[in-house]
Amino acid sequence: MEARLKQHTKARRMTDIWRGLDRRDVIQEGSWSEACNLSSDRYPLLTVRRNRAQAQEVDRATVGHILAACGRDELVILDDSGGVWAGGHRLQLLEGTAAQAAVEEVSSKRYTAEVTNAATLATLYEDEFQTDVGWATITYDGWRWALGQASVEDIEDMGITITPLQPLPLRPGDYIRVYVSKVLVNADTRRQMVAMGAYVIVLPDRRYVNVVKLAAGETMTEGEDYGNIDQRNHITTDVVLTVCDLWGHDYQGIIVSDTEPAGHETWIDTSGSTPVLREWSVSTSTWVVIPAPYVRVEAPGIAAGLRQWDGITFDLYNAYAMLPWDGSGEPPTVESVDERSVEGHVLKLLAGTHAVYAVDPAGGWLVIPGLLPQASYTVTKQYAGTVYPELTVARRMPDMDYIVEVSNRLWGCKYGRAMVQDEHLQWHDEAINEIYACKLGDFRNWRCYLGLSTDSYTASRGSDGPYTGAAVLDGHPLFFKEGCVEKVFPSSSGAHQIQTQTLDGVQAGCDRSLVVIDDRLYYKAPGGVMVYTGTLPTLISAPLGRVAYWDAVGGRHGKKLYLAMARDTGRELLCYDTVSGIWLREDAPWGADEDPGSMVTWHDGLYYTQGHTLYRIDGGADCKGVSWYAESGILGLDVAQHKWIGRIAIRCRLELGASVRAYIMYDESGHWQRKGALVGTRLHSGTLVILPRRCDTFRLRLEGTGGVEIYSMVYERERGSDVP
DSSP, rough: OOOOOOEEEEEEEOOOOOEEEEEEOOOOOOOEEESSEEOOOOTTSSSEEEOOOOEEEETTTSOOOEEEEEEESSSSEEETTEEETTEEEEEEEEOSSSEOOOOOOOOOEEESSOOOSEEEHHTTTOOOOOOSSSSEEEESSSSOOTTTTSEEEEHHHOOOEEEEESSOOOTTTEEEEEBBOOOEETTOOOOOOETTTEEEEEEEETTTEEHHHHHTTTTOTTTEEEEEEEEEEEESSSSEEEEOOTTTBBBBEEEESSSOOOOOOOOEEEESSSOEEEETTTEEEEEEOSSEEEEEOOOTTTTOOOOOOOOEEEEEETGGGSSSOOSSOOOOOGGOOOOTTTHHHHHHHHSEEEEEEEOOTTTTTTEEEOOSHHHHEOOEETTTTEEEOOOEEEEEOOOOOOOEEEEEEEEEEEEEEEEEEEETTTTEEEEEEEEEETHHHHTSSSSSSSSSEEEEEEEEOOOOSOOOOOEEEEEEEEEOSSEEEEEOOOOOOOOOOOEEEEOOOEEEEEEEEOOEEEEEEEEEEETEEEEEEEOOOOOOOOGGGGOOOEEEEEETTTTTEEEEEEETTTTEEEEEEEETEEEEEOOOOSOOTOOOOEEEEEEEEEEEETTTTEEETTTOOOOOOOOEEEEEBBTTTTOSOOOEEEEEEEEEEEOOTEEEEEEEEETOOSOOOOOOOEEEESSEEEEEEEEOOOOOEEEEEEEEEEEEEEEEEEEEEEEEEEEO
């Protein structure tokens, strides 16, 4: 009987769909376990990303670096000397040689020992406490100090000192409010630029600028076209409170009495616990109640920078200074004030938030709703023989963690501790978890309540944990925590609603990763990159494997999501094609430990800052000089028998001057062997042929420089038996 050898089974396999990056243990055919500088622009072909193009450069003689950018009709840039650029024009928005913040912060410390007129802040921070005895300034060398965010060691290193403007009679247990005015900010402080209409708001500096007028080169007026959102007028003279009408005019012939007077036109009725303003009606011969009385608050400069309908608060420092005291013994406390006394009515009148109904154009007076138990009252600056700056009128923007713009309002959130004023004008450190909205169309006003649909808005929330990011999706402001999202439903009637949804929220430190593409919100969560459509988020980063990422910064370029994320080996720049679902990696223009700042989308291009210059990702005309590589997963695991790879043919097209090289690794040896190369001497297509030796498994690596298009890879394989 004749014996015959069994013929080997031959197979031919072709890959012509390239699926991008996949770091999982078992990956799809056409995917790459590692790759860099590839592109999905011509999917399913394998192509190289284009060069990055310079978009704009600021004046090197004026600025050292770009701090932030914002995409409007014109690209808006903030430089580290405090200037804002738009349309080639520059405005000095932040003060000083370094950027300054016109933010006045409030400390929260109680003195536990005797305090001199000048004490280091580290000494004051021996214990936790709240404040309210005097007004002081903080001075230091070029650093921004955010209250409640600096450790004692940091404070000591900054050399911060507190210097009261006047000697304060402080005793153990007293409270002191400390304000920081025009604080120098380190140029490395991260900025956020939020657009609202023609304006751009710069945070945390709380400054605004009309970028439409700036880009057009028009004359800019401080206080109208640019300036501070906050307005604080510190009054160091006596303040006169006078009962008046809506327009600030005094009533004639006013009398104060607890019994009905005769022969007068206006009467303050003090017979009840609350005074009532009445006027004599000639037609009915009776006293008629004036339902909406007003008080004129008058002092030089008290209304400077304020406008009609602004929401303001009063800070009456050393409020007990209004109480009679000869300087001996223990001074009276505000809590002991009789509510029926004149001082009690004044404290009640000034406490809380007020709308300015009328204002003196020269800034000398303003009108608020309310009534005094007498025709006028003077708040003196004298206290036991010592002169104090006694009263401050303030229009304040709340301290917020994140801010977005929706429906011509700015919306913000805050989780933590803040100073809250009580009915006695005393300040207390309280825990807050709130969402805010400014007045409709007015980013300056966050405490204006007139009972209108256009009012400001504040809502307390019950969800736990700090806010980690904010975004806008389908007209809804979204405020994320790591375990939930607070979803706001704005209403044209002012009846806004908020719903709390439990989900995988934004990872702490990844607030800059939130990007909206085609009504889908992408962000970095603790478990990976998510896409959120308004229901529940879906994980899309499974192909990235088990790599732990943090500090993600995102941006949109067309239909692509770019994420610069930190990992244990440094920072990576990843690109997700939302159409094909492909992940790719590009070489990052930043250092391994360098913060990439923010990416800005403008006119469908994605920009990043580097020094003086703004660059566009994927904005070049060609791929010349771009180095790339791609490493396959383990090939050959799909066949159990021994096999022999006879030939690998890679069909590609090279641009002039481009090159491609092929390497192979056998049986996970860890050593790459070069097996061939092609160089583009002219624009042509070619085939790169690899002849490997016999092996069980292998990996393939392609690398090169310049524009290369890879169409397909074919390898021929012969199967053997299970016998080695």
